[in-house]
Amino acid sequence: MSHEVKVKKKLSLSNRVFYIFNTVFWIIVMLIILYPLYLVLIASVSDPDAIVRGEVIWHPVDFSLIGYKAVFNYSELLHSYANSIIYTFVSVVISIIVTMGAAYSLSKPKFPGKTVFNFIFIFTMFFNGGLIPTFLTMKDIGLYNTPLVMILMGSVSVWNLMVARTYIQTSIPVELYEAAMLDGATHFQHFFKIVLPLSKTILAVLAVYYGVAKWNDYFTGLVYLKDRALLPLQTILREILATLQVDVSGDYMISMTENAASMTEAIRTANVAKYCIIVVATGPVVILYAFMQKYFEKGVMIGSLKG
Template identity: 80%
Template sequence: MKINKAKKKLSIENKIFYIFNTLFWIVIMFMILYPLYLVLIASFSDPDAIVKGEVIWHPVDFSFIGYKAILKYGEMLHSYLNSILYTLTSVIISILVTLSGAYVLSRSKFFGKGVLNFYFVFTMFFNGGLIPTFLVMKDIGLYNNPLIMILMGCVSVWNLMVARTYIQTSVPQELYEAAMLDGADHFQYFFKIVIPLCKTIIAVLAVYYGVSKWNDYFTGLVYFRDREYLPLQTVLREILATLQVDKSGDYMLSMSENAASMNEAVRIANVAKYCIIIVATGPVVVLYMFMQKYFEKGVMIGSLKG
């Protein structure tokens, strides 16, 4: 009788918890997703409705005006292509360098392992700082050179360690011994056996490196003089600088050749800024969604022991 009562009390208590938890997550999900949703619906709305604050739950006067307008901003398209190029080449280089480095660090026996580990980890705690780095890059000819956008940040110590832990825990040691017995050398073992077993971590690295490269505006801001090299995010920052004073229309007018009039340009700018956000963020979110199934597994395996 008593036990039953206690059980009943407990189940009520737990029920209250679940109700609370459900409400909690509804609120959290709303706070996280609503801003994104708002940008999405605004990008398909009519600029006048946006300015009047009518766009809150769904697109108003559905239109593609904004998207059509940004197609005409020559510089944005150009920088978009730049960003795609920078990101693709950089990610391929990053993955190759990181994986081969991680493979070496995962081998238990080789001379100089301790020194190398220190060599890498030290860079996490101390660096030259912005100005010395800038001057040295200038001295070696990487200023205003597209290579800087591809190379800078293309290996991260953190990712190197995550990949090393992954190889240590997920590629069985027996495979290594068997391969060595069959007379394989490190090259053959690494390219023919380790890489095919590393699909998960490759996906994780691709997302990490790809996102940080795509989202980087600072390197472009600091290291490029010629506008033709600028990546998308750096160009976006300039548009943004004009958003501060609600004058984005000027910028768009100066960039688009066909804008009918100043007023029209300002009007369209009100919706175009939402479209720019969607277009700039889209590739990253799509990449994440594609890689998502590998993602959690890889991140967890890599980081738990690291």
């Protein structure tokens, strides 16, 4: 009896040591990951000269909002910000509707042609038409240089589709469908009255996945849009970060000037503005993650199980 108590104590002690070590280890990892984000945040409200001298390490130095004032005075950035919000919201709605509709169909064991459609979807995960054929196709169907190209391009991820299909197969009992069929329910009623109400977790996960992907998409705007009024935030942000000293439209805050004092002030503003731009651009994504975090573990783990 005493031997069993000693074993339990030893196991308890070893578990305690493991939990302490595990907690300390992941706190260190978290700090390593969060510090760059924290550094960008404090640099965005610090004096530009302090940033250049390398004095901004743990806290803001000579608090200043000069960078944010310059960023919000840049009209093209604010317009592209609004574009990205619209593109992301509309695209996420369409993506979720199409993904969940296809996932529901593929989750049905008696769906005609299920094997063929599965193969077609999975095939696109490994092979695509390439940039030039895709560009020509977008131009032929009238999507080139239109807001729809930002909304519809990449609106469905096959990986997300398979995760949603597996979630439906493993989380929604077949008996619910059978009971609904006895009451005369159609497939549309199954989908809207059974599947969607019981899939809030995976819907939240899909919203985050699609939302982050669309919000960070700069390449589509770079290739398929020529009208600057339609460009998303990330494409404009890429231009600003790549060319901090001159704006391609001649209206950026750091325009070249013959006045040495003005040019020096413009360079100082540029040193801090890049941090401000990053904070402004990543704000919505961080907020989205914060609100949806509680759904991640359950939704991803259930959706990743083999069905």
